[in-house]
Amino acid sequence: MKRIKLLHFLALAFICISMQAGAQQRTTLSGTVTNDQQEKMPGVTVKLKNTNTGTVTDEQGRYSLPVTASEGTLVFSFLNYATQEVAIGGRSRIDIVLKNEESKLDEVVVVGYGTLQRKDVTGAISSVTAKDLENQPAMTLEQLMQGKASGVQITQTTGAPGGQIEVRIRGASSINAGNEPLYVIDGVPYYNGSQDPDGTSYGTTTPTNALASLNPNDIASVDILKDASATAIYGSRGSNGVVIITTKRGKAGGMRVNYNGYFGVQQVVRKVDVMNASQHAAFLNAWAAANNNPIPFPHPDSLGKGTDWQDEIFRPAVMQNHQVSMSGSMGKSRYYISGNFYDQEGIVINTGMKRYTFRANFDQDISDRLTVSETFAYSKTDSKSVPINGAGKGNVRSAGERALLTSPILSVYDSKGEFNTVPWYGATKFENPVASLQTTYGNLQRDNVTGNITLSYKLLDGLVAKSLVGVNMTNTDNKEYYPRSTTYIGGVLGGLGFLANRRVSNVLNENTLTYSKVISKHKFDVLGGMTTQSEKDFSATNQPTLFPDDRLGINNIDGATGVPMVSSLKTQWSLVSFIGRVNYQYAGKYLLTASIRADGSSKFADGHKWGYFPSVAAGYRLSEEKFIKQLGLFDDLKLRVSYGVTGNQEVGSYQSLPRLVTDASYIVGGQLLSGARLTSLANRDLTWEESKQLDVGLNASFLHSRINVGFDYYKKRTENLLFSIDIPATSGYGSSKALFNTGSLYNRGFEVDLSAALLTHDFKWDLSANFSRNKSVLTSLGESPGTTTLFVGYAPGTKLGQVYLGVFHDQKEIDAYGLQPDAKPGDMKFADTNGDGKFTGDDRLPIGTPMPKYIFGVTNTFSYKGFDLTVFVESSVGRKGDDIDLLNDPTDLTSNKYKKFVNIWTPENAETATVPGPGVSNYSYSTFDIVDRSYFKLRNIRLSYTFPHSLIPFLGSTAVYLSGENLITISDYPGFDPETGSVGYPTTKTVVLGLNIGF
CATH class of the missing domain: 2.60.40.1120 (Carboxypeptidase-like, regulatory domain)
Known part of the structure; x- marks a missing residue:
């Protein structure tokens, strides 16, 4: 119941x-x-x-x-x-x-000497935020910017830690003057030229990136100014574009502490497919037979694979990065303080770099009218290096050359376990790569101090006076030693040492007035001011030889008995400028910007020192018109057009003056006296290089700013090119050069930017993409004589060469072709390009495409609850460059070769050969040496997880992430990397595991 x-x-x-x-x-x-x-x-x-x-x-x-x-x-x-x-x-x-x-339209964009909301911008500006830069394994800002902004081509020319990186904004604007953009860091302009002392006179220079001293983790935003309207305010230094970098500053609120660190492993992006020992021995046999020499290797197959020098020289390398920062406010003061340690082993043995940085940014409201801001940064870099480029013409080879050109027939060690010192057949300037790399000493240390203090005083409502004083001081030491026992150049000179120091100091003062006023529907922003900047540069070098012993090396130069090469050099320059700009708006619909800068530079001749750089831009916000609003389609629709003139002063000092050296000796009255002699002609007309640029742009925003599109078309013409022209020997100046203004260069292209929030619910999907196409053409050489690398109607860097058609397999093919009767079987077949019925030197054409036809980058970010996955791909298409190092030269027997030379022409392989024979008698630079350097890269993939606050309540935002860099490269290029080439220092692929903790 x-x-x-x-x-x-x-x-x-x-x-x-x-x-x-x-x-x-x-x-x-x-x-x-x-x-x-x-x-x-x-x-x-x-x-x-x-x-x-x-x-x-x-x-x-x-x-x-x-x-x-x-x-x-x-x-x-x-x-x-x-x-x-x-x-x-x-x-x-x-x-x-x-x-x-706040939407993208309300974002604040940093422009020259001020800020604007994005919706009010009339120039072509791309922006990269701190979120775009974070949690990626990179030492320098440029590496993080690759593929992130339209119109910006960034090429990593070397994989060496802290190595130089090439940045081009809307193409190259000059031939012999600088092509790097101007960098403005917290209001202070910098030009990223090498500040390292030169290397030895035998081609051992290892230039590094001056921006390697800037810690990317301290960067809050990067704004890239591309058209003349945006860059003309920087006048003589704006023709190559301007990159404005703003570092992080404190915000109101309590103290926030953050730690960000990671550990990672690097490997060479990919190995080059070269011959093994038996294959190279067979090649050397064929070369000897073609030249009627005895066969050096009777049984090449018995040698097997031999030594893989890439495996011996390259290694997995670790890297680590640790940063602690504090930010917040105390009363009316705001602060940001950070310290960073970065340590990257090089993938080449005996190389690597460490960096230590400290930054302190303060802002203090002294009163309602007066604000003081201070920025201070110190960095120290310490690198172990080897020569990066093969500048020594075989006397000193880069790491890549040593890994690829050394014959696999040679072993690392002999039967006694000592380094092998027996060269292979045909080898000249021999050295054992492992021995030379391990025993060469190269150490470069740089100390850099930058800082500025800014006073901002509100004189009246809307009227603000600002004064800035900034300094940038760099001290760099370079020490090198090449042992006589293990290096070729050291053996020739009895040991080669090198000591160098360079000190650069740069001082800036800016004084500006800004006035802002709104009268009914009219809004005015007016800027006026004066700036001065000067730089002093001193360097000294000492190159001793004939050391008694390798063991003490550079630490015992007093024991060196050779006559040392000693030199010193001091240069300085100064720049005085007046600036003015007006921003005008009517009813938030019509926008107008006009600016002018007058620059006076010490680098140019008297009477030509001053240059004037005006610009004007107009914007029309169509989305404010009623008929556009009625469509219900656009959140913003803006048409922009701009025109302006910018300049380029990035040439050496004293180029307009006659220069003297004091190495001359004269006999006067029967006595030998020291004297001076002229080494260059004066150019009393040397003046500014000018770029005139037209830009037409359109910006559109849809669906409550979920989709944003930008389009720009531009034309940029550079006139009065600063050309370095050879002076005839009959002038008495030998083979020296002089700088002249002559010729013109033309860049034209378009850019597209897209950002979209494709999914916005629990699962989010954000997409950003950019596409750029630029065509560069040399339109005039002016008074400059023709060269083999500069041709009117072609891009700078295009070279003169033959059109290669293949191999003559036998005499019948030679007879049938008829245009090369002197050729032999195994020789190269070339095209009659001018159609005159014969093959001559006149059939050479400009060949190759030194710059890509277009570049693009795409970033996809997927988010679900605490997980974030970012996939970034980048591509460069249409670049075709030469690959004329010894790997591709069938006439050379001193070095290893690409594996394609396994199918070289020989009498036994006549019918099926695809590569000219080792005895080729008509080898000439041609399309045989041109390779496609297009690529598609998985530049970065990153997975992170942010822990919920409820799980770790005693911490703030805490995340763990796994990031990979350069994991996949798709390209037909046969070398290490289509970016860097097949010699030099290879690039790396990297995987890191990191942790980001907030308190």
């Missing part, structure tokens, strides 16, 4: 619960969502908090949602709008107004 009663009770309870649940399920909430402009909002997510129950609003902003709890909470969310939570409170209808958060 009790069991029956219990069953009855449970049944009754179940019925009551079911009735209650049914009543709750029948409760339906509805309403309408609008924004603060009273516009109805479709696509808004409406969810019952802490449940999976949810919906989205329809085209009229309406929603209907069945709920099971009258006391629950609704959550309304939409991209670029503040998320709102509303208690249901038993209601059946809830209408909500969402407030717009």
Whole structure:
């Protein structure tokens, strides 16, 4: 009976619960969502908090949602709008107004000497935020910028830690003057030229990147100014574009402490497919036979694979990075302080770099009118290096050359376990690569101090005076030693040492007035000011030889008995400038910007020192027109057009003056006296190189800024090119050069930028992409004589060569072709390009494409709850460059070769050969040496997880991440990397595991 009663009770309870649940399920909430402009909002997510129950609003902003709890909470969310939570409170209808958060249109963009909201920008500007740069294994800013901005081509010319990186904004604008952009770091302009002392006179220079001293983790934003409207305010230094870098500063609030660190492993991106020992021995046999010499290797197959020098020289290398930062405010003071340690082993044995940085940024509101801002940064880099480029013409080879050109026939060690010193057949300037790399000493240390202090005083409402004083001081030491026992150049000279020091100091003073005023529908921003900047540069070198012993090396130069090469050099330059700019708006619809800068530079001749660089830009915000608003399509639609003139002063000092050296000796009165002699002609007309640029742009934003598109078309013509021209020997100046203004260069192209929030709910998908196409053409050489690398109508760097058609397999092919009767079987077949029925030197054409036809980058970011996955790919297409190192030369027997030379022409392989024979008698630079350097790279892939605060309540934001760099490279290029080439220092692929903790 009790069991029956219990069953009855449970049944009754179940019925009551079911009735209650049914009543709750029948409760339906509805309403309408609008924004603060009273516009109805479709696509808004409406969810019952802490449940999976949810919906989205329809085209009229309406929603209907069945709920099971009258006391629950609704959550309304939409991209670029503040998320709102509303208690249901038993209601059946809830209408909500969402407030717009700061959108991309309201982002602040840093321009020259000021800031603007993006919607008010009339120039072509690309921006990279701190979020785009974070949690990636890179030492320098340029590496992180690759593929992130349209119109910006960044080429990593070497994989060496801290090595130089080439940046081109809208193509190269000069031939012999600088082509790097101007960098403005916290208001202070820098030109990223090498500040290292020169290496030895035998080609051992190992230039590094001056920006390697800047810690990327300290960067808050990067704004890249590309058109003349944006860059003309920098006048004589704006023709190559301007990169404005803003470092992090403190914000109001309590102290925030952050740690970011990672450990990683690097490997060479890919190995080069070269001959093994038996294959190279067969090649050397064929070469000897073709030249009627005895066969050096009777049984080449017995040698097997031999030594893989790439495996011997390259290694997996570790890297680590640790940063601690503190930021916040105390009263009216705001601060950001950081310390960083970065340590990267090189993938080449006996190389690597360490960097130590410290930064302190302070802002103090002295009163309601006066604000003082201070920036201070110190960095020290310490690198172990080897020569990067093969500048020594075989006397000193780069790491890549040693790994690829050394014959695999040679072994690392001999039978006694000592380094092998027996060269292979045909070897000249021999050295054992492992022995030479391990025993060569190369150490470069740089100390860099930068800082500035800014006073900003509000004179009147809208009128602000600002004064900035900034300094940048660099001290660099370079020490090198090449042992006589293990290096070729050291053996020739009895040991080669090198000591060098270079000190560079740069001082800047800027004084500006800005006035802002709104009168009805008119808005004015006026800027005026004066700046001065000067730089002093001193270097000294000492190159001793004939050391008594290798063991002490550079630490025993007093024991060196050779006559040392000693030199010193001091240069300086100064720049005085006046600037002015007006930004005008009418009704938020019509935009006008006009600027002018007058620069006076000490680098140019008297009467030509001053240059004037004006610009004007107009913008029309079509989205403010009623007929555009009625379409209901655009959040913003802006048409831009600009025109301006910029300059280039990046040439050496004293180029307009006659220069003397004091190494001359004269006989006067029967006595030998020291004297001076002229080494260069004066150019009293030397003046500015000018770039005139037209830009037409369009920006559009859709779907509440979920989709943003930008398009720019530009034409840039550089005139009065600064050309270094050979002086005839009959002038008495030998083979020296002089700088002249002559010729013109033309760049034309277009750029497309896209950003889109494709999915915006729990699973988010953000896409950003950019595409750039640039064509560079030399339009005039002016008074400059023709060369083999400069041709009117072609891009600079295009070379003169033959068109290669293949191999003459036998005499019948030579006779049938008829145009090369002197050729032999195995020789190269060339085209009659001018159609005159004969093959001559006149058939040479400009060949190769030194710059890519287009570049693009695409970033996809996927987010789900605490997980974030970022995939970034980058590509360069259409570049075709030469590959004329010894790997590709069939006439050379001193070095190893690409594996394609296995199929070299020989009498036994005549019918199937694809490569000219080792005895080729007509080898000439041609399309045989041109290779496709296009590539597609998985530049970065990063997976991170941010722990929920409830899991670690005593910490702030905490995340762990796994990041990979350069993991996949797709290219037909046969060398290490299509970016760097097949010699030099290879690039790396890297995987790191990192941790980011906030307190």
